[in-house]
Amino acid sequence: MEPGVTRNHVSVAEASRANRRWWDADADSYQAEHGAFLGDVDLLWCPEGVREATAGLLGAVEGRRTLEVGCGSAAGSRWLVTQGARAVALDLSAGMLRHASRLNEKTGIRAQLVQGDASALPLVAESFDVAFTAFGAVPFVSDSARVMREVYRVLRPGGRWVFSVTHPMRWIFLDDPGEGGLVAVHSYFDRRPYVEHDEHGVPTYVEQHRTLGDRIRELVAAGFTVLDVVEPEWPEGHDRIWGQWSPLRGRLFPGTAIFVTRKPISP
Known part of the structure; x- marks a missing residue:
């Protein structure tokens, strides 16, 4: 068998193992390619360039205890430290946490780093005021509804x-920043994950698909109140191509969805 790509169901264990190995192996090249855009101390929500400094989606953070779920190099958590937050940054990948630790030392701004699984957070209930992630954890976990419940528990x-x-609508199209990525080829309702596999058929990278409705139902079932769903427009003058994100596609349909939710004060 040749290495390749498919849409296929894989077990929870296969998905977790594949993604942990992939992020550990790819951490250096990912940071080399995207680190300058992401910044060492910045909370960038998406390839469209939306920053927390201007968007204010987290609300007031000074004096708050924050949790970054799937933190990568933890640039967002370090930025929150500069805003007066007490930041904890969690990731499954030791490779990504190595970069987070290096950048803590380089910048002198230190978020607390924790290695752990987003679907089984090794954290005490009701110990955080804010939880967030920019493209971390949620797309890679088979049971994302469980992630929502875990985050609810620790908030x-x-x-x-x-x-x-x-x-979610991007799953209709090929992963192509050019004109090839403007033609609908997949069913929006096909929830089989995107799977890259090696020559033995072993999954090496797994990314999950959920519809907008799926995400809302997961959040509501966990107990959250949905405050907003932000679909950033492609900004004028922004010409960076990141994977399948590009000015060509961004002007026509959204590439990112940002879910803003709150745990109710009273159940």
Whole structure:
């Protein structure tokens, strides 16, 4: 068998193992390619360039305890430290946490780093005021509804949970930033994950698809109140291509969805 790509169901264990290995192996090249755009101390929500400094999706953070779920190099958590937050940054990948630790030392701005699984957070209930992630964890976990429940568990009443993911409608199209990516080829309702596999058929990278309705139902079932769903427009003058994100596609349909939610003060 040749290495390739498919849409196919894989087990929870296969998906977790594949993504942990992929992010560990790819951490250096990912940081080399995207680190300058992401910044060492910045909370960038998406390839469209939306920043927390201007968007304010997390609300007031000074004096708050924050949790970044799937933190990568933890640039967002370090930025929150500069805003007066007490930041904890969690990731499954030791490779990505190595970069987070290096950048903590380089910048002198230190977020607390924790290695852990987003679907089984190794954290005390009701111990955070804010939880967030920019393209971390949620797209890679088979049971994302469980992630929502875990985040709900560790948030204090009134706490915010904000996360960005690839806009679900992008799954209709090929992963192509050019004209080839403007033609609908997949069913929006096909929830089989995108799977890259090696020559033995072993999954090496797995990314999950959920519809907008699926995401809303997961959040509501966990107990969250949905405050907003932000679909960033492609900004004028922004010419960066990141994977399948490009000015060509961005002017026609959204590439990112940002879910802004809150844990109610009273159940």
